[in-house]
Each structure stands twice: as C-alpha cells, then as structure tokens.
Amino acid sequence: MSDNEPVIELRNVDKSFGPIDVLHEISLKVRAGEVLCLLGDNGAGKSTLIKTLAGVYQPTSGDIVMDGEKTTLKGPRDAQSRGIATVHQFGGTYPLMSIGRNFFMGMEPTKGIGPFKVFDRKKANRIAVEEVQKMGITRITNGDRLVGGLSGGERQSLAIARAVYFGARVLILDEPTAALGVKQAAHVLRIVNLAKRRGLAVIFITHQVMHAMAVGDHFAVLIRGAIAADFRKGEKTREEIADLMAGGESMADLEANIDTYMETHDGHPPQPVT
Amino acid sequence: MTDTTTTGGSGASPDPAPTSTSFSLGSLMRSPAAGAFMGFALVFVAFALFGYERNFLSISGVSTWVNFASSVGMIAIPVGFLMIAGELDISVGAVLPASSMTVAIASGYYELPIMVGILAALSVGALIGWVNGMIVTRTQVPSFIVTLATLFAVAGLTLSLSILFINTTQTSLNAPEWAKSLFGGRALGGFRSSVFWWLGMIGVFVYFLHYSPWGNWVFALGGDQESARNAGIPTRRLKIGLFMLCSTSTAFAGVLQTIQFNSATSQANFGMIFNTIIAVVVGGALLTGGFGTVMGIVFGALTLGVVQQGIGYTEIDRNLSFLIIGVMLLVAVLMNETFRKLATNWSTSKKK
Ligand SMILES: Nc1ncnc2c1ncn2[C@@H]1O[C@H](COP(=O)(O)OP(=O)(O)O)[C@@H](O)[C@H]1O
Numbered sequence: 001m002s003d004n005e006p007v008i009e010l011r012n013v014d015k016s017f018g019p020i021d022v023l024h025e026i027s028l029k030v031r032a033g034e035v036l037c038l039l040g041d042n043g044a045g046k047s048t049l050i051k052t053l054a055g056v057y058q059p060t061s062g063d064i065v066m067d068g069e070k071t072t073l074k075g076p077r078d079a080q081s082r083g084i085a086t087v088h089q090f091g092g093t094y095p096l097m098s099i100g101r102n103f104f105m106g107m108e109p110t111k112g113i114g115p116f117k118v119f120d121r122k123k124a125n126r127i128a129v130e131e132v133q134k135m136g137i138t139r140i141t142n143g144d145r146l147v148g149g150l151s152g153g154e155r156q157s158l159a160i161a162r163a164v165y166f167g168a169r170v171l172i173l174d175e176p177t178a179a180l181g182v183k184q185a186a187h188v189l190r191i192v193n194l195a196k197r198r199g200l201a202v203i204f205i206t207h208q209v210m211h212a213m214a215v216g217d218h219f220a221v222l223i224r225g226a227i228a229a230d231f232r233k234g235e236k237t238r239e240e241i242a243d244l245m246a247g248g249e250s251m252a253d254l255e256a257n258i259d260t261y262m263e264t265h266d267g268h269p270p271q272p273v274t
Numbered sequence: 275m276t277d278t279t280t281t282g283g284s285g286a287s288p289d290p291a292p293t294s295t296s297f298s299l300g301s302l303m304r305s306p307a308a309g310a311f312m313g314f315a316l317v318f319v320a321f322a323l324f325g326y327e328r329n330f331l332s333i334s335g336v337s338t339w340v341n342f343a344s345s346v347g348m349i350a351i352p353v354g355f356l357m358i359a360g361e362l363d364i365s366v367g368a369v370l371p372a373s374s375m376t377v378a379i380a381s382g383y384y385e386l387p388i389m390v391g392i393l394a395a396l397s398v399g400a401l402i403g404w405v406n407g408m409i410v411t412r413t414q415v416p417s418f419i420v421t422l423a424t425l426f427a428v429a430g431l432t433l434s435l436s437i438l439f440i441n442t443t444q445t446s447l448n449a450p451e452w453a454k455s456l457f458g459g460r461a462l463g464g465f466r467s468s469v470f471w472w473l474g475m476i477g478v479f480v481y482f483l484h485y486s487p488w489g490n491w492v493f494a495l496g497g498d499q500e501s502a503r504n505a506g507i508p509t510r511r512l513k514i515g516l517f518m519l520c521s522t523s524t525a526f527a528g529v530l531q532t533i534q535f536n537s538a539t540s541q542a543n544f545g546m547i548f549n550t551i552i553a554v555v556v557g558g559a560l561l562t563g564g565f566g567t568v569m570g571i572v573f574g575a576l577t578l579g580v581v582q583q584g585i586g587y588t589e590i591d592r593n594l595s596f597l598i599i600g601v602m603l604l605v606a607v608l609m610n611e612t613f614r615k616l617a618t619n620w621s622t623s624k625k626k
Pocket residue numbers: 017020022040041042043044045046047048049273
C-alpha cells in the first residue's frame with residue numbers, strides 16, 4: 001500500500017446493452033499494492049464490470065478515473081497501453097496459433113523499416129517462453145509450438161503470463177482459477193500476491209472462498225449489477241463471505257443491504273435486471 | 275520426428291521447429307503447407323508420367339495449367355483469408371462478370387481511357403466487398419448466405435445493367451497495346467500476364483498473412499472472435515477489409531481476363547466459386563477457420579490446374595478430372611481435420 005490515491009477508480013458507472021441494464025451506479029477504488037476481490041453470483045455483472053475496465057465496453061454513464069484523472073479507455077489496446085491488462089473469463093488463446101503469436105496478440109513486436117513491418121517472431125517467442133516459464137510451466141521451451149497442444153491449465157497460465165507481462169499498473173483476472181487444478185490454482189494465487197507486492201493494483205474474480213480469503217485485501221460483492229457490500233479484509237468472517245459469494249446473504253443481511261443501498265441512492269431500491 | 279506420447283515427464287522436448295527462415299526443402303517439409311505441396315507433387319508426377327508422350331511437360335502444356343491456376347489462385351488466396359477468418363465468400367462468381375462488363379463497357383463501348391475502365395471495375399469489386407462485409411458484420415447472418423444473396427443480386431444486376439447500357443449481354447474490348455502487354459499479354463512461350471501478376475500478389479499476400487502483424491489478427495478472427503475483440507483487434511473493420519480485398523482481387527482477375535480475351539460476358543461464373551473453394555481446401559485451410567497458409571493455397575490452385583487443364587496433355591481420360599478432384603477434396607478435408615485434431619490434442623502437440 002504505497003500511497004493512498006487509487007490507481008483506478010469507477011465513479012457511478014452504469015452499463016446497459018440497449019434496454020438491458022447490467023451495471024448500476026458502480027463506484028469502486030483499487031489502490032496500488034492492493035487486491036480487490038470481486039464476488040457475486042453468475043450473471044451478477046462481474047465480467048461486464050471488468051470488460052468496462054479493460055476498455056472492451058464503454059460505460060453508458062459515469063467515469064473511469066486513473067491516477068485521479070478522468071479517462072476514456074478507447075479500446076482494449078488503449079487500456080493495455082495504459083498498463084491495464086486483463087485475463088478474460090473465456091478463451092484468450094488461439095489453439096491453432098503458436099505460443100509466441102498468442103502471447104503478443106494485438107501487441108505484436110515488429111522489426112523492419114517504414115511500412116514494411118515484420119512480426120518479430122524470434123523476439124516474441126523468446127519473451128513468451130521466458131514469461132511462461134516464470135509461471136512454472138517449464139515444459140514449454142519452444143515458442144513456435146501451437147497452443148492447441150497445451151493443457152487447459154497451461155493455456156490459462158499463458159494468458160495470465162501475458163497479462164502479467166503487459167499489466168504495468170492494473171492486473172485484472174476474471175475467474176482465472178476456474179479451469180485449474182489445485183496446484184496450478186495455488187500458483188495463480190502466488191502470482192497475484194507477487195503482483196501485489198510489486199505494487200500493481202489487482203482485481204480478482206473468483207467463486208472459491210479460500211482463494212478470495214488467501215489474496216484479498218478488499219472485497220466487493222455484486223448483486224444484480226449493483227454493489228451490495230464493500231468491506232476490507234478482517235471485517236467479515238469466512239462464513240459471511242461464503243454466504244455473500246453464494247449469491248445472497250442470509251435474508252436479514254440482504255434486507256439490511258437493500259436499506260443501505262436505498263439510503264445511498266436517493267431512496268430507490270436496486271432495480272431488478274430484466 | 276519423435277512422438278511426444280506422455281504428458282509432462284519428458285520435460286523439454288527438443289523440437290527443431292522451423293527456426294531457420296532460409297528456404298530449403300527441409301523447412302518446406304516441416305512447414306504447414308507441406309501437405310498441399312506433397313499433394314501437388316504427387317498429382318504432378320502422376321500426370322507427368324501419363325503425359326510424357328503428350329506434351330504435359332512442354333511449355334504449352336505447363337503454361338496451360340499454370341495460366342488457369344493463376345486466375346483461380348489470385349481469387350482463391352483472399353477467399354482463403356476469409357476462410358481463415360471464419361467466413362466464406364461465394365459472391366466471386368458474380369464479381370467476375372460484373373468487373374469484366376464494367377471495364378468493357380467503360381473502355382470498350384464508351385471508349386474511356388483503359389485506366390478509367392480498370393479503376394471503375396476495381397471500384398465495383400471494392401463496393402461489393404464492402405456491402406458483403408457490412409452485412410456480415412452488422413447482422414448475425416452467416417457469410418455463406420449473405421454472399422449467396424449478393425452472388426445472385428450482383429449477377430442479376432450485371433445482366434440488366436448491361437442490357438440497359440449497351441443493349442446486349444456481352445461486348446468486346448480492344449485495349450491499347452501497352453495495356454494489352456501489361457495486363458493481357460503472353461511471355462516465355464505462353465505464360466499469360468496473369469501469371470506474373472499472381473506471382474507479385476503471392477509475395478504481397480505472404481507478407482500480409484505470415485509476416486505482418488495483421489496476419490496474426492486474421493488467424494485470431496477465425497480462432498476465437500470474442501477473444502480477438504477482447505484483445506483490441508478491430509474485428510469488424512478487419513473483416514470488412516478482407517471482404518473488400520477478396521472482391522477487389524476478383525475484379526482484378528476479371529479485368530485481366532477481359533483484356534486477355536478482348537471480350538466480356540455478363541454470365542455469372544459459378545465454376546469459379548467451386549474452383550476457389552477447392553483450391554483453398556486442397557491447400558490445407560480449415561473450413562472452420564483459424565488455420566491456413568498462402569503457399570498451401572498456391573499449391574492447391576496449381577493442383578487444380580493440373581487436374582482440370584493439364585489433363586488434356588496426358589493419356590488420362592478427360593472425363594476423369596472431376597472424379598479426381600472429388601477424391602482429392604475428400605482426402606484433403608480428412609487430412610486437414612486430422613491435422614486440427616492432432617494440433618489441438620494435448621500430448622500430441624507434434625504436427626505431421
Ligand atoms: N453484450 C451483452 N449484451 C446483452 N446482455 C449482456 C451482454 N453481456 C452481458 N450481458 C448480461 O449481463 C448480465 C451479467 O453478465 P456477466 O457480466 O457475464 O455476469 P458474471 O460475469 O457476473 O457472471 C447477464 O445477465 C448477461 O446476460
């Protein structure tokens with residue numbers, strides 16, 4: 001926790017797709033050297049939220065603030081060039097392409113003069129292999145190998161290695177441990193901790209309480225597109241967090257939350273998603 | 275090649291994948307275009323044996339099928355780009371006559387300068403590609419259906435506009451001498467200009483797909499469009515661009531043919547649809563997208579040229595050419611599918 005200013009902040013962000021409102025009035029802050037765990041049931045809007053942070057979607061209203069300044073993320077590459085790197089929930093790798101080409105997708109290193117830019121295969125392969133090996137996948141030694149030949153866990157590690165490499169400021173991981181075995185999941189958690197110690201702001205989405213407890217400094221619970229709870233490490237017990245992650249709390253808590261929501265939102269309750 | 279059979283354990287498997295960029299037979303064999311090359315070599319050798327007495331290997335024999343391959347190939351490569359990107363374009367069968375008639379009407383009937391006619395024809399091609407691309411990217415309709423619709427729409431439009439403008443469905447064009455030698459001449463004992471244009475285009479296409487960063491994006495589009503969009507690749511613009519490239523290349527092929535043969539017809543060329551798709555598939559591109567090579571498609575077009583045109587210079591019954599193509603296509607699809615399975619199968623990452 002190097003300083004107090006959040007690296008990235010959402011202020012009253014709404015996101016709707018045509019008539020479908022997915023996110024309501026989301027306000028969140030992530031500081032350098034801090035892990036924000038985003039919790040919530042399936043369909044709560046977690047992926048939509050991080051896609052907004054990754055530049056894939058533009059907020060319908062509200063602001064994204066980086067280092068205290070309002071920012072428009074024009075697209076994923078714009079976000080990436082500002083040091084925001086994301087591992088999305090699904091896909092992220094291309095099975096019939098080489099490891100080197102996968103790693104640098106959209107951010108290809110080139111060499112050559114003028115308009116005749118050539119994809120720098122050697123450089124891409126070298127960096128990709130180095131970074132993937134740092135993730136503990138020492139089996140990968142040749143960047144020309146097709147990604148289709150890797151296991152699910154190895155592919156996920158490749159996607160994470162890529163984000164760690166490009167994410168200079170903010171690292172966003174959307175359910176990165178879902179497809180992984182116990183050992184590899186532990187490794188991902190170690191990477192999250194490492195990134196945090198290096199001073200990155202990390203946003204981590206998971207469904208596993210143990211994983212959230214292991215790395216989270218700060219927790220936000222999303223219910224039907226609105227922030228229903230926002231608390232710091234130690235403020236709630238494991239059981240309470242587990243309840244929250246199961247999508248709802250005990251009924252009493254839920255009602256209490258709606259009350260607080262209404263207090264902070266001019267008296268209207270969280271709108272149901274159609 | 276050794277086979278990696280077990281998971282892990284073996285640790286670092288020394289795999290001397292194509293690290294040298296220098297061109298050698300060895301690197302060709304290991305390249306993804308190897309299948310298409312071997313298929314071509316097999317067909318070529320067989321036809322050369324049966325055609326030894328019938329001038330298959332003479333200049334006129336070779337130029338016949340190479341000429342054919344060039345006009346199919348310059349369309350097939352961008353059709354292949356679209357297939358790699360997960361799309362299909364069958365409107366080429368109508369773009370060909372549309373561009374032919376455009377240049378012939380503009381520079382033949384109305385006697386405008388030939389360059390004006392050529393630019394008009396290429397613009398017609400670009401416009402059709404843009405329409406295809408816009409419809410495909412703005413709707414959820416599969417590109418097969420979209421381009422089937424534009425195939426018929428453009429074919430009908432070409433016929434009726436021809437009647438409207440010149441009151442006939444075919445016309446002649448006598449290009450000036452310089453244009454004739456540049457676009458429709460013959461050299462080296464029978465090779466048409468289109469062969470040399472094709473060679474140049476192959477160079478540009480190889481650079482685009484395999485060496486430029488954009489090539490990466492084309493593969494990503496067919497590999498996983500959602501991930502490509504998440505990675506910030508301008509998926510829509512890229513797709514529209516590919517459709518435009520395809521139609522414009524087709525229009526260029528139409529221009530070359532018109533200048534070569536001094537005439538244009540408005541009849542849709544349905545054969546070209548099949549020929550381009552056969553060349554692409556025999557060339558090793560995956561129908562499901564995400565994989566293919568320019569050189570593979572080049573060999574696919576050459577193979578098709580040998581079987582369709584070269585057959586006339588052999589003792590093989592001409593009627594067998596369709597049968598051979600059919601068998602070839604099936605074998606190619608099976609091989610491509612096997613490749614895909616091997617490549618996406620954990621523990622057998624080695625591709626043949
Ligand atoms: N592009 C979209 N268009 C319309 N609705 C969408 C879109 N993306 C997500 N949604 C809807 O938004 C809601 C939240 O989805 P998502 O963010 O994926 O949830 P989570 O990641 O928390 O499971 C879902 O109801 C989903 O159907």
